[in-house]
Amino acid sequence: MSELALVCSLTGERYSPDLPIWRSPAGGLLDLAGLPRPDPGAWRSRAPGVWRYREVLPIREDRSIVTLGESATPLVPFEYAGRCVALKLDSLLPTGSYKDRGATVLISKVRELGIRRVVEDSSGNAGASIAGYCARAAIECDIFCPQSASGAKLRQITAFGARLQQVGGSREQVAAAAIRAAESTYYASHCWNPFFFHGTKTLAYEVAEQRQGRLPDAIVLPVGNGALLLGAYIGFRELAEAGLIDHLPRLVGVQAANCAPLSAITRPVRPTLAEGIAVATPIRAAQILEAIRATQGAIVSVAEHEIVSALRAALTQGLLIEPTSAAAIAALGAEATAFADVIVVITGNGLKTLDQAEKALTGRPSDGAPAATSAEARES
Numbered sequence: 393m394s395e396l397a398l399v400c401s402l403t404g405e406r407y408s409p410d411l412p413i414w415r416s417p418a419g420g421l422l423d424l425a426g427l428p429r430p431d432p433g434a435w436r437s438r439a440p441g442v443w444r445y446r447e448v449l450p451i452r453e454d455r456s457i458v459t460l461g462e463s464a465t466p467l468v469p470f471e472y473a474g475r476c477v478a479l480k481l482d483s484l485l486p487t488g489s490y491k492d493r494g495a496t497v498l499i500s501k502v503r504e505l506g507i508r509r510v511v512e513d514s515s516g517n518a519g520a521s522i523a524g525y526c527a528r529a530a531i532e533c534d535i536f537c538p539q540s541a542s543g544a545k546l547r548q549i550t551a552f553g554a555r556l557q558q559v560g561g562s563r564e565q566v567a568a569a570a571i572r573a574a575e576s577t578y579y580a581s582h583c584w585n586p587f588f589f590h591g592t593k594t595l596a597y598e599v600a601e602q603r604q605g606r607l608p609d610a611i612v613l614p615v616g617n618g619a620l621l622l623g624a625y626i627g628f629r630e631l632a633e634a635g636l637i638d639h640l641p642r643l644v645g646v647q648a649a650n651c652a653p654l655s656a657i658t659r660p661v662r663p664t665l666a667e668g669i670a671v672a673t674p675i676r677a678a679q680i681l682e683a684i685r686a687t688q689g690a691i692v693s694v695a696e697h698e699i700v701s702a703l704r705a706a707l708t709q710g711l712l713i714e715p716t717s718a719a720a721i722a723a724l725g726a727e728a729t730a731f732a733d734v735i736v737v738i739t740g741n742g743l744k745t746l747d748q749a750e751k752a753l754t755g756r757p758s759d760g761a762p763a764a765t766s767a768e769a770r771e772s
């Protein structure tokens with residue numbers, strides 16, 4: 393078994409995981425290699441949740457762990473478009489989104505590196521999650537966000553005591569400001585930092601255990617920067633390489649048609665109700681498309697009115713979810729998800745987006761294209 397290492401996606405060069413770097417010296421994305429094999433025998437002695445899979449989480453010492461008690465999230469049956477699927481409620485994680493899977497591992501690594509101050513750029517759930525875990529670990533945290541950002545997620549970030557740094561200009565300019573600040577601190581990025589992805593991979597471990605190895609045909613999830621989709625892919629691959637599962641479920645990434653950078657058809661970016669996946673230029677786009685290809689999955693784009701219908705359906709079945717998560721449900725209308733056994737990941741808690749939901753459910757959704765038809769899908 394090779395040593396744990398950070399590997400540059402451009403040069404293949406390896407670096408020690410104890411270096412406080414989030415990007416390679418060549419400017420490439422870093423990924424982790426050399427993780428230990430999963431050990432199902434060890435899981436049974438541990439409580440359900442992210443840290444149940446302790447041996448495959450890249451943290452050396454137990455005393456470094458920063459946890460808010462992430463539980464295993466339930467699978468609940470749900471009816472939509474004449475079908476019965478299972479929803480995996482990651483909306484129930486401690487700060488209200490799936491991002492906690494990544495943040496608990498990333499901020500544990502930050503503590504292990506002895507870093508006292510981090511920066512992140514997100515006015516949404518990633519910012520709220522990083523802010524929460526930093527509060528837990530008494531690590532200083534600056535969150536960079538656009539001047540236009542508002543709402544419950546921003547209030548959650550400040551409530552956790554993180555400093556907000558509002559930056560004028562585009563989303564790219566906000567990220568650039570965070571990267572500049574990271575020169576003297578550390579970039580706890582949910583897009584760049586590979587430790588985040590080794591937390592989100594626990595979704596795969598949990599699904600495999602909950603299903604006792606009988607995996608679904610497809611897992612449908614919203615995709616923006618791809619931390620959840622790529623995490624799931626890493627997790628299922630680790631399980632397959634250890635012989636614990638015999639195939640990878642298809643991964644179906646759902647984006648809003650109004651902001652669909654992963655589609656073959658490029659359209660101008662417009663505002664979308666699915667704010668969590670309003671990402672115009674995902675830096676790991678090539679990796680996302682590779683995960684889709686390798687699992688025979690698909691990218692599906694859904695129209696705004698379809699997101700609203702899915703949100704309404706969730707509410708009428710007692711589930712208060714984010715519009716971004718409703719986008720994944722909306723994809724059940726697409727051919728690319730038409731399998732017998734499907735899990736849809738509910739990524740965010742609707743308590744943070746009640747304002748947007750109220751407006752959408754009472755007003756008229758604004759689709760970009762006039763004839764926004766049913767979900768358009770691409771096998772790639």
Ligand SMILES: *Cc1c(COP(=O)(O)O)cnc(C)c1O
Pocket residue numbers: 489491516517518614615616617618619620621668669714716717739740741
């Ligand atoms: C961040 C987020 C997503 C998208 O996750 P990515 O890792 O950016 O693909 C989906 N849903 C919600 C609620 C989110 O907060």
